[in-house]
Amino acid sequence: MVIYLHGDLGAGKTCLVRGVLNALGYTGRVKSPTYTLLETYHAGGFDLCHFDLYRLQDEDEWESAGFRDEFNGVNVMFIEWPEKAVVPPADLIIDLEILQAGRCAVLKAFTSIGQICLKQL
Numbered sequence: 001m002v003i004y005l006h007g008d009l010g011a012g013k014t015c016l017v018r019g020v021l022n023a024l025g026y027t028g029r030v031k032s033p034t035y036t037l038l039e040t041y042h043a044g045g046f047d048l049c050h051f052d053l054y055r056l057q058d059e060d061e062w063e064s065a066g067f068r069d070e071f072n073g074v075n076v077m078f079i080e081w082p083e084k085a086v087v088p089p090a091d092l093i094i095d096l097e098i099l100q101a102g103r104c105a106v107l108k109a110f111t112s113i114g115q116i117c118l119k120q121l
Contacts, residue, residue, distance in 0.1 A: 001117065025044055026043035034055065054080065089110065
């Protein structure tokens with residue numbers, strides 16, 4: 001499953017991933033992949049990959065890093081700043097917006113797996 005996370009810096013993209021991991025029973029440290037570009041986790045029977053592509057300079061950097069191999073049809077992929085690389089299409093897009101009091105999240109499904117996920121929420 002591929003999930004795009006959209007929102008300004010500080011909108012809560014990594015916080016959302018942390019919340020999903022915690023809900024799946026993950027008790028370890030969840031850090032932003034801002035500098036590593038990718039952090040991987042295993043929780044709730046899932047292998048999750050959390051990408052933060054904000055610092056990518058160009059699409060060649062994505063290709064040379066070998067990240068495409070992570071898209072194996074089994075992993076759950078959370079991708080911040082997906083427009084910075086050529087990544088598979090999203091099953092689900094989550095748009096986060098900073099409000100004066102809290103955040104607003106808009107979720108949109110684009111595939112049948114995305115629809116199933118939304119129904120479970």
